[in-house]
Amino acid sequence: xxxxxxxxxxxxxxxxxxxxxxxxxxxxxxxxxxxxxxxxxxxxxxxxxxxxxxxxxxxxxxxxxxxxxxxxxxxxxxxxxxxxxxxxxxxxxxxxxxxxxxxxxxxxxxxxxxxxxxxxxxxxxxxxxxxxxxxxxxxxxxxxxxxxxxxxxxxxxxxxxxxxxxxxxxxxx
Numbered sequence: 001x002x003x004x005x006x007x008x009x010x011x012x013x014x015x016x017x018x019x020x021x022x023x024x025x026x027x028x029x030x031x032x033x034x035x036x037x038x039x040x041x042x043x044x045x046x047x048x049x050x051x052x053x054x055x056x057x058x059x060x061x062x063x064x065x066x067x068x069x070x071x072x073x074x075x076x077x078x079x080x081x082x083x084x085x086x087x088x089x090x091x092x093x094x095x096x097x098x099x100x101x102x103x104x105x106x107x108x109x110x111x112x113x114x115x116x117x118x119x120x121x122x123x124x125x126x127x128x129x130x131x132x133x134x135x136x137x138x139x140x141x142x143x144x145x146x147x148x149x150x151x152x153x154x155x156x157x158x159x160x161x162x163x164x165x166x167x168x169x170x171x172x173x
């Protein structure tokens with residue numbers, strides 16, 4: 001069976017407003033969209049809703065894509081913004097006891113890293129999520145967040161340093 005070129009080649013600007021191309025990117029990156037949205041919202045259910053809402057918004061606003069970056073980066077921006085809005089609008093609910101117990105029973109370093117990432121400023125968290133959950137390069141992250149590539153590098157460096165510092169403090173105590 002041959003490889004579908006639309007699934008392996010980058011999406012070009014010439015496909016900007018094409019609903020089929022939006023759907024192709026959505027299907028190819030759906031799992032990544034869900035992981036990042038779940039990291040932002042803190043809930044798999046909210047993430048699923050946010051990603052579905054993001055697709056609907058992308059279709060409705062596809063003519064607003066100006067081709068200044070990749071279509072995929074534009075879709076990431078829609079997903080990230082929709083997830084951020086979903087988190088902002090969500091009621092505050094305490095985590096179930098089972099989740100707290102599962103985290104307490106996990107590797108202590110993992111618990112420290114999770115706490116460290118949760119304590120990071122929003123931009124640092126988003127850059128980490130997009131780099132490691134979505135596997136975006138610096139240019140894609142910059143386009144998604146509307147920041148410069150150098151800012152992505154500096155932000156990622158600050159996030160790494162903050163988590164390293166937290167781990168070092170924990171190990172020394």
